[in-house]
Every structure is written in C-alpha cells, then in structure tokens.
Amino acid sequence: MSNDTKTPASAPIPAVDPRLLQREAGLQGYVNEFVRKVRGGDIGSLPVVIGLIVIWLTFGLSNSQYFAPSTATYIAYWMPGVGLLAVGLVFVLLLGEIDLSVGSVSGLSAAVYAVLAVTHGLNPWLAVFTTILTGAAIGALHGWIFAKIGVPAFIVTLAGFLVWQGVMLWVLGSTGTINLTDVGLNHFLSGNSYVLNGDVSGGYILAVLAVASMAYGSFGEQARRRKAGVPFKPTSELLIRVGLVAVGAFVAAYVLNQDRGVPDAQVMFLALLIICDFVLRRTSFGRKIFAVGGNIEASRRAGISVAAIRISVFSISGAFAALGGLTIAAETGAASQSGSDPNNLMMAIAAAVIGGTSLFGGRGRVWSAFLGMLVISSIQYGLNMESLNQDVEYMIMGVVLLAAVIVDSLARRTQKSSGRG
Amino acid sequence: MTSAPVLALRGVSKRFGAVQALTDVELEVHAGEVVALVGDNGAGKSTLVKTIAGVHPIDEGQIEWEGRPVSIHRPQDAQHLGVATVYQDLALCDNLDVVNNLFLGRELKRRGTLDEVAMEQKARELLSTLSIRIPSVRIPIASLSGGQRQVVAIARSLIGDPKVVILDEPTAALGVEQTAQVLDLVERLRERNLGVILISHNMADVRAVADTVAVLRLGKNNGTFPVQQTTQETIIAAITGATDNAVTRRAARTTEVAQ
C-alpha cells in the first residue's frame, strides 16, 4: 500500500458477517433454509419422519387392520420398556461411547425387584428405589473402570453384559421366573393402568398440557431474546412448530382414546424424556456431556472433570436400564430369565441411532429414543400382524439398524465437507 | 516493579519420557507487564504454558502465585488462581457453537439453568471488540475459518476475571486487522494491570507490545531482556544460540546483493 492512499473512515464492523446465513423472510425463506440444512448434513429428524410415513403406509396398505386404534395402544404400551434403555444409551452415545450392558442390567434389576418385593415382601416403592439405585451403582462401576483405569467402555460393558446376566440367573434361582404382584410402580406400569382410568378426557388433557407448555416455552424465549436484542425465531416459525406438535399430540390422543386411553407407562416415559431433554440442553451438566463428546482434551482444559462426567453418564445409563427392566417386567407381569434378552440391547441401540443420535459423539437428542422406538415398534407390530417368522423380523430389524447407521455416517461426512462436523 | 511478581516459575523442569522438555526454567510476570516468550520451534514454549495452565503438571521446581508457592495439578487449579490461557491448538469443541465454546466451563446461569440469552449478548459484545466477523454466534465452531477460531479462543480467555493471560501464538492465523486488534487487546490488558505472557515468532509484534523478552532455547532459559534497551540482533542471537546464525547470514547476503 503506498503512503498516499487514503485510509477509509473506520466504519463500525458488525459482529455478524452479512454474507452468510441470511434467511429471506416468510415461508419461502424457511423452505430454503431447510433445504440448505439437509444438504449440509444437518438432517435432524427428517429421515425418521419420512421413514415412519413409509412404514405406516406400507403396512397399512397391505393390511387395513394396521390402522386400527389397537395398533396405537400396542405401540404406546410396549414402547417405554426398551425406550427407557434407549434414553440411557443416548447419554452414553453423546459421549461417543457405548454401553453394551443395559440389557443385562435391566434383566438383573427386574430380578432384584422381584426378589425384594415378592419373595421378601419389602415395601414395593422401597424395592423400586433400591433397584434403581442398584442399576445406578452398576453403571457407576462401569464408568469408574472406564474413566479411571482406562479400559475401553466397549470392553467394560461387554464384560458387564455377561457378568450381570450371570448374576440375574443366580438371583432368580432355580425357578427362573417370579410373578409380580400388581402393586406400587408395578401396577402403574402394567397393562391395567391408564390415565384417568382411560377416560376420554385424559388423553386430551395431556395433549393440551403438552402444547400449552411448548407454546409458553417457545414464545417466552422469543420475548426474552427480543428484549435482549439478540436474534430470535420469527413468530411464523414458532407457530408452525407448535402447530405440528399440536396435530401430533391430538391425533395420538384421539386414536388412543378410540381404544383404552393413554397407558400410564407411556406418560412416565414422556415425562422422563422431557426432563432428560431439559437436563441435556439447559443445564451445565448437559453442556459438559456434549463438550466431552466433542473434544475430550478441550473439555479437560476448560476445567471439566472428564472422569466425573463419564462416571455419572454411565451411572445414568445404569439407572435407566434398571427402570427399563422394571417396566419390561411390569409389561409382561413377571421377572424371568428372558428379562436380559440381548435383543432388548440391540433394539435400544437401534432406537437411539435411528432417532438421530450419532454414534460418533457430541450430536443427538433424547427424543431420538422416542422416535426410534416409534419406528421399531411400528415395524414389529406390522411384522407380527403379517405373522412373519422371527427370522424375517431379525433380518428386517438388522437392515433398519444398518440403514440408520449409514445415514449417520453419511451425515457426518457431509457435515465434515460443509464444515459443520 | 518492586512488588512480588504475580506469577513466578522457579527451577521448573518437565520431562516427557525420553524428552527433557524443560530444564530449570525461571520466569517472572508482574501485574501490568507483558512478557514475550520467544524461542525456536520445539524450544518448549507451549510446554511451559501448559505447565502453568495445569495441563501438564511440573516434575520439579515451584510455581509461585503472588509470592506464595502454589501447586497446579489440574486446569481447574490454574483457573481458580486466575490464569486464562489461549492454547496454540486452540482447544475448542467442534460440535458446540461459538457462544457455548466461549462460556464452556463457566456458563452464565439464571435460576439454576443456562442463561443462553445473556451468554449470547455478552458473546456478541466481546467478539465485536475484537472486530471479527463471523456468520453467526450460533453456528458450530467446525464451520469457522482458522482465524475466526483463533479469535474465539482469544475471546474465551477474557471471560471470567483473569489476573494473568497467556497467549500461545495468538496471531499466527490472523489477518492484518485482527492482528492489530489483538495487539491492542494486549495493551488494554496491561492497562487493566493484568500480567500477560505472549508467545510469538514475530519480532515486530514482540517489540511493539512486550516490556520484557524471555528467551527459551532447548528447554532452558537463554536470557531475559528489557525490550527497550535490547537490539533485535541480541534477541535473535539468544534464540538461535549464536551470533553467526541463519538470520544474520541471510541479512548479510541480502545487504551484499543490494550494494
């Protein structure tokens, strides 16, 4: 630069580069941004939603019975058991690790509960509490061996898979099956328990609550952001989001009301999903989980105790495995040797990944446990209805899991190439 | 500068397996002083920074904080004392957005939950003082350019209330304007009476802002010079370990050609 060049008057520099990420106003801009996000590998729930529609149409067109309200009841009733295992797994997957022990821990937990509450006649709620604590302790042990001794989580939990299955068989003893009595949490989770005793208002009350709290939350946030002068989502976008959730909630309530109402187990599942989602997205504990899943060394240098996060995440996974085990046992009415069915583990991992939680860590939401279970249950019920054999079911489930993992890997690749990894 | 240095290293040694990265290193930083730490590639500058920041605990020697010996074993220890560090490798989480990276480990809270609005507001203010343009403070770090990431890492060190700021090659990836901004920032930190350790290979930058230059060579001290009274040749000689070095030879050659 020569000396006689005039320096331009120093204009204030905006903190935001005007070239990028501008969205045109209105619906068109919304659509454009959506297309751009998908191209960039930020696919979110899109594949799941498309997949669900395809699955429903396929089964529904081949057998009109598939659209009967009893299908919805079946799915809503059987989803929470394995779904709870998947919730715990989402936490572990966010760290970029895996927990192969959840199936065995869930089986063991059901056995522990049965022995405490049925064989020894302990107060059923105290038995539930003890059982969940046992699961959390087992998970903490896995986490400790992984975080402090440095054994890969894959191996630690593979060992746990075998050990806890052995302990379960030992706890159940010679009979192999303990029938549960219909009391306490077990009653709440079993097939006889519906919101407001299955009254029609129950489902609608839940739907109204869900939509109202979502609207309150998103418009409240919009108002706070507007007041603070930071960018906020336009009202039209919020209305579309809330509207979609409202349609889903009321249709689900309507369909379930055609049959027996909303199962209480499903309500517990949804409540726990909301709580976990809150913990992961709105608390510093959740933020630390994402950070460790993204860059371990950076997290450590930011003053995060990586070992503590790892141990607590595995402990959460253990606690959810225990609760899932209790739910599965309540659904079937007994704690039996099939409680630690390895298929449950596979289904739970598949659900989390199908729902959009990455196997590579740092990316995902607990709602993927819900979406993934919805897909899996829909397929399972459809296959049962077609009275296909187990062999076909396994093959189809395997292919679905593989497809989800391929989508995850591709998304990761596109994200890398478009600088969003 | 008669008062005790805010940070002092006494005979610090650090070994990685077969590599003796630091041997008996001494370093003093006073409040309101900018110390430039220079040395060739592999001299041990980043290692020294990491021992202060608690990433690699020291093997021997002592670290003194405001005159008192302290032990720094973990990054948390250094944070609590008031040391903020910008690492050469930046240490950012690619999957988190700019705001979350800035506040990682010291999030602002409101009624026990994360106060995203306040954090975003503060992040924008901070980034605009460093005059960096980024697409949005809500996009993942992975989609930023190298220089943009570097500015985020620098901004990160200003969150909280540090007493000593360590910058490990903060301007390596920056453009002219951002480099000037960072140098301004270093001067502002000095005015605020903070101690600054600045690592740089750029002698012009060092001479522009530093009060003292500490030279590290092969993991050992090789002289500490007040910038004002020292010529560039002296510093370069200390860095390379000889008056006859690649830099002087090249300088001689180019002047011959010019004549």
Ligand SMILES: Nc1ncnc2c1ncn2[C@@H]1O[C@H](COP(=O)(O)OP(=O)(O)OP(=O)(O)O)[C@@H](O)[C@H]1O
């Ligand atoms: N984690 C580590 N493990 C083993 N050796 C290491 C480690 N970190 C640094 N070293 C060694 O210590 C020496 C000093 O490295 P350091 O990174 O401190 O150099 P530097 O002065 O920062 O160099 P540069 O100017 O290139 O950044 C080098 O020989 C390096 O190989």
Ligand SMILES: [Mg+2]
């Ligand atoms: Mg270095």
